[in-house]
Amino acid sequence: MPDPPKFYPALSITNVKSLIPITLDTECGLYNSWVTLFMVQARVHNLLHHIIPPTEEKAQAAVAASKAADADLFGRLDVVVLQWIYATVSSDLLQAILVKGDTTSQAWQRLEQVFQDNKGSRATHLEEELAAVKLENFSSTEAYCNHVKSLADRLADMDAPVANSRLVLRLVGGLPSAYSGTVDYVQNQDPLPSFESVRSRIKLAERTMKHHAAQDSTGAALLMSTGGGTSNGFTDGDTNPEM
Incomplete structure (x- = not known):
């Protein structure tokens, strides 16, 4: 059988x-x-x-x-x-x-x-794109960090790997002035932290700024709803009817 x-x-x-x-x-x-x-x-x-x-x-x-x-x-x-x-x-x-x-x-x-094929010319193009990437061109820090990582991965495919230190410096180099605290912290580390660690710190900074912006917006709305912040609870242009 x-x-x-x-x-x-x-x-x-x-x-x-x-x-x-x-x-x-x-x-x-x-x-x-x-x-x-x-x-x-x-x-x-x-x-x-x-x-x-x-x-x-x-x-x-x-x-x-x-x-x-x-x-x-x-x-x-x-x-x-x-x-x-x-x-x-x-x-x-x-x-x-x-x-x-x-x-x-x-x-x-x-x-x-x-x-x-054509690894040299492709690597050159990707290097130029990596050098010019900025957060302001993306909808979020997540999208920005993912794009930077994608460029690094594609350079690795072209036998032109990007060292962690250079990748980290490029990542923070594309941040606007609002992230200056994060940039200073990262640049002053020796050795530089990992890409993933810096990504997490950037995303935390983004969440913190959004939280503060939401608080400021709520505070401004509350201020307007209670009379715009003028003394005695009267809005601009109002007079005390008892005077």
Whole structure:
């Protein structure tokens, strides 16, 4: 009696986006994050060799033996991982890498080329954008900090990583004068705090300023409702009827 077929969880995944919640796009600056999440899933299901063929002799022999033992299953699993790639990239990027009869490793290499080509010119453009970024161009400190981090991640993709100290100084360098206290605090630290620590301090400063602004607004409204702050409880232009 033949052995029952083995169950492979990877074959039952119907919504890979719930596991890799990033849609890769050439403009999003999330290539490193996407790769990290994708490789986690490949490791969980023991399918990393479909993405990056092993170079060690022992690992190569194991992959070859697995393929020889059940070539059909090996091919199905390869297509499953290929589907994961296709499902988690933008439509424009999909058109750029889609090739009939592709294997997972070929599609992976093609994606890598899209994000690694012309690294020098791309890095230069990103450096210029990072140097010019300012909080005033964003709706919140959260959006500002996320954009700065995204630029740093994209520079890392271009083999031009930004050191924490430089990233922190650039982050506070784009803040307006209202954040001068935060800027002075950060710049006087030795060594400089981490990017995440500075991000938290900037967001705290934003919340504090909003709270103070709300209090001032409430106080002004209360003052107006009680007569505009004139003495004896009379508004400007009123006279005491008893006089």
